[in-house]
Amino acid sequence: MISTMMINKDSSRSFLTEEHLFFKQSFRDFLNKEAVPFYDQWEKEGGIPHSFWKKLGDNGFLCPWIDTEFGGLGIDFGYSVVLAEELETVGRDLGGISLHSDVVAPYISSFGTIDQKQKYLPKFITGDLISAVAMLEPGLDSELANIQTTAIKKDGYYIVNGAKTCITNGFKADLMIVACKTALDDVPSYDGISLLLIDNDTPGFSRGRKFEKGGQVSSDTADLFFDDAIVPVGNLLGEEGKGLSYIMQKLQQERLMCAIQNIVTAKDMFHLTMNHIKEREAFGKKKNQCKNIQFTIAEVATDIQLGRTFIDDLICKHMDGENIFTEVSMAKYWITEMSKRISEKCMQLHDAYGTMSNYKITRKYRDIPVTTIYTGSDEIVKILITKNIGF
CATH class of the missing domain: 1.10.540.10 (Acyl-CoA dehydrogenase/oxidase, N-terminal domain)
Known part of the structure; x- marks a missing residue:
């Protein structure tokens, strides 16, 4: 419970x-x-x-x-x-x-x-x-300006060609927001990205099989394929060529949500570990009496408290409509890395029990690593942070 x-x-x-x-x-x-x-x-x-x-x-x-x-x-x-x-x-x-x-x-x-x-x-x-947002493409990094999926306007429709990969909800999604290149080649790519609303019954649309993953196994993920997919021009979301601008506007909340989820996971792993070590013994005494374990617990508790304080401050600012894109990017990067670091410490403190697939701590340890890629990999996020602080 x-x-x-x-x-x-x-x-x-x-x-x-x-x-x-x-x-x-x-x-x-x-x-x-x-x-x-x-x-x-x-x-x-x-x-x-x-x-x-x-x-x-x-x-x-x-x-x-x-x-x-x-x-x-x-x-x-x-x-x-x-x-x-x-x-x-x-x-x-x-x-x-x-x-x-x-x-x-x-x-x-x-x-x-x-x-x-x-x-x-x-x-x-x-x-x-059920909905999904489709941006990442096979063979490309998190730089959205490099996307290759095209949408060419013809006779009241967009003809879409390309592929998207690792799309959360992609296998069951009834509707997808798909980032496409709509500009001609001589137009700068940053001005040539548009967003289309594509229904799952669109002619020319198909999806690959559901991914078999090492983590988050019941969160469906799939590839999406567009082979001369026929999308009505009325399914354009917003203005043509403004897609990247829209994505940047919504990244603040998306990255904030990612950080919120990860601080919860870190806290949950911490409490699971606390409860576990209180019940175990090592070298003839309770594990929670071992100094080294106490030091580890103190480090983990401090990381979580710092993360929680940071996140709650950002939530308040976001609710007030403030532009905190840089701070949210910092939170997303640091907290996903912190939760991954904590998961390793918590697994270690569970000893052999941490390897049992039916243990919640094992599940969380398994599910954490991919979150450092969500909403932009750590490397991309760090580059954005350095640009935004004027470096």
């Missing part, structure tokens, strides 16, 4: 009101009933069932921030934080739900036409539609 011991400490987080905490407990109760008992089975089956998405939608746990005119609750980002943290506590494989709610949907809410919002957002909320 998800522990309720920490919920009172949440009251000290300035952006969380009593309403947020009530919502948090309600969602925690829902997950304890609808997700926790089935999570091991989902891992064995390699996927989260669509029925779970529908239950989330039926209970108001998908995209609650969307305006009421499109079926949402119109509530603030604090509720998205609550949802992301509770999903992460159950397991990283549920991260595709946060991506759907707080990464993909905001693109349509911010840049979509009224018709596009009316067509898609209500289904985002109910769970009738």
Whole structure:
């Protein structure tokens, strides 16, 4: 079961009101009933069932921030934080739900036409539609200006050719936001990227098999292929050639969500380890009495507290509409690396038990490394940071 011991400490987080905490407990109760008992089975089956998405939608746990005119609750980002943290506590494989709610949907809410919002957002909320964002391509790094997927306008349609890889929710997605090159070759690539809304029944679209991964095994990931795919020009999201600008606008929240998820994982691993070592002995005494272990625990606790303080400050600034892109990039880089470092220490303190596949600590250790690549690899993020601080 998800522990309720920490919920009172949440009251000290300035952006969380009593309403947020009530919502948090309600969602925690829902997950304890609808997700926790089935999570091991989902891992064995390699996927989260669509029925779970529908239950989330039926209970108001998908995209609650969307305006009421499109079926949402119109509530603030604090509720998205609550949802992301509770999903992460159950397991990283549920991260595709946060991506759907707080990464993909905001693109349509911010840049979509009224018709596009009316067509898609209500289904985002109910769970009738699962979404993905498709940017990364085979053989390319995280530099989006280098994408090769093209969308050529012809007779009221875009003819799309190319491929996308490692797309979260890609295997089950009903709708994808796809970054394409729409400009001619003599136009600078930074001005030639556009975003298209592509439905899964689009002629010329296909997807590869679901990836078999070393981690996050029930979070579906797949390649997407476009072979003269026929996309109506009305599926252009925003203005043609503005895609990279839109992506940069939304990266602040995307990277913030990644950092939020990882600090939760770090904290969860810490508490799992604390509980484990209190029950174990080494050299004739309790392991928690060993000085070296105490030093390690102190280091881990300090890292988590520093990360949590940093993240909570950024959440408040983000909710106030501040431009904190550089700080969020720093948080994403440092916290993903920190959580990976902590996972190694926690695994070590579990001894042989840390190698058991049915142990939660093993699962988290396995799922952490790829997060350093999310929303831009650490190397790309560091380059952006150095540019933004004027180096």
